[in-house]
Amino acid sequence: MTAVTDRVAPGDRYGVRDLLAEAAAGVGARPGRLLLTILGTVLGIASVVVTVGLAQTAAVQINQQFDAVAATQAVASAATSPGRDGQERALARLPWDAAERAERIAGVEAAALVSEVDLAGADVSAVPVHDPSAPRTSAPPVLAAGPHALEALQGRLQQGRWFDAGHDARGDRVAVLGADAARRLGVQRVDRQPSVFVGDRAYQVVGIVDDVARRTDLLGAVILPTGTARADLGLAAADELHLHVAIGSGPVVGEQLPLALDPNEPDTFTVGVPPTTSRVRDSVQADVSTIFLALGGVALLVGGVGIANVTLLSVLERVGEIGLRRALGATRRQIAAQFVVESVVIGLLGGLVGAALGVAVVVVVSAAQSWTPILELGMVGLAVLAGGGIGLLAGLYPALKAASVEPIAALRGGV
């Protein structure tokens, strides 16, 4: 048809500008229906944005809580295996210099052994007198700890001091009391140099500890230096090595610590280290996101079906208009393009409103929980485009229907 079309300048032919203008007019003709049409897409896009946004926000909040204690605490102990009689037996022994070995590893800020001491019936009291008429009380437990236990367990002294490496090496008879144990034993002040008696031996109380982040049983116990416990009470083996590590050094410490403790048999120790922050985030995101993303996907599907349904209905309603446009010289392709573009515009609108709604919900929920809302902006843009994509898919079949309308039949009815 060169003869006719060549007379028209390319800029004056039916082009993208005309297509967009006609589609915009078609979309805007029924504002009320437009709202209903985009509702499904709005809800779907909003739920996806909320899901991802809250997962990202929550993951960071949870990490901040982890940072306080869990992300800096590690513990090592001898591996156990069930023996012939069914009892768990240790496969190895933590070396007595385990704390010194561990502190040489980069990332370990403090390390200390902590062990329970078997008193074999010996009594613990603040007075050495055996009063047969006094009621028997259960003795507070006795623990043995290293000189850096206060740092390793992030403890706080109420008064006095923690024993040092010298006390430990010499086996000095000094003790630190947990706050609860001090109350039970009637010790209130350390500046009067009180003593507690374990069995018949007197131990000078040098400090009272009233808070620890781990091993809270310390608060109810009498704590002796490990060297003293070995010399006086026959401590045979250390139970646990507690470490305070730098944030993020967990995996490295976990790898190196068993080798440092026993280069020949590193497998005989179990080490519990904090996971890296990214691993924490991944696991939290995976948990929170999956189910809500699935819900969002279903909502999006419903939204797409909604657009397809209404667009198809609109094609049937606008048969007269289609016939008129064909009579005015529109090709089938131009008709199809108009309905596809209308559907894409509806989808984009739904995506835009849904993304805005989703961001608003993330902000409001975060504000209510006093969280910092965190949301990737690229994700929001992507959500809007996803709405357009849904509109495109939903519009294809109605557009084909519109293109196949026969103008003769269409013109018999009214517009």
Place this chain on the structure above:
Amino acid sequence: MTVLDLLGAAEEVHDRAPVVELRGVTRQFPGDPPVHALHPTDLTVRAGEYLSVVGPSGSGKSTLLHLLGLLDSPTDGEYLLDGRPTSGAGERERAALRATRIGFVFQAFHLLPHRTVLENVLLATVYSGVPRAERRERAVAALERVGLAHRLDFLPTVLSGGERQRTAVARAVVARPAVLLADEPTGNLDSASSESVLALFDELHAEGLTLLVITHDDEVSARAQRRVRIADGRLQEIA
């Protein structure tokens, strides 16, 4: 306009090129037995002619209109529009011919209810390749021509029937077609509105537009310069 002028005009017409020329055009609809909606027909409409086709319903009027408007294709024969054969034209060429060479006026007006009068007229310029800069100007001029300059921003739903049909006429002529095809243009109008539309047709004809009006109403057909009767798919010139 005097009688002498009319005679002169009539003589001139015979020298002009035919705008519409049917050569043995036939339209059958498949069936058992096949329906002959239009028997082999010859018809020539020259530039500037005002022709009416009159006939009862079921006589093949609509089939003829659809063939002339390139909305349907003949089973046999050749249709020349502006001297060019159309039987080999594809879908896109036919659409382009409809956009540039043919203007339609329908009984049911077919105005888009959510667009203003001006936008409805502009719609025809979009598909026919009227230069972008001229579109608005020409649509306004067409509406002024049909006497609706004061209704540009009204919605068709608030117009009277006569005003709606005149809007449709403005839409049909805005792209300067070779021929205006009107299908029962007064079918939905009262007599006063009918008269205003028919007077408009007379004026457009006087200005040189080629008109082809299809109607069942003898009064409407009497306004035309040349009349053709159609019955049972056969055309017959009324002297």
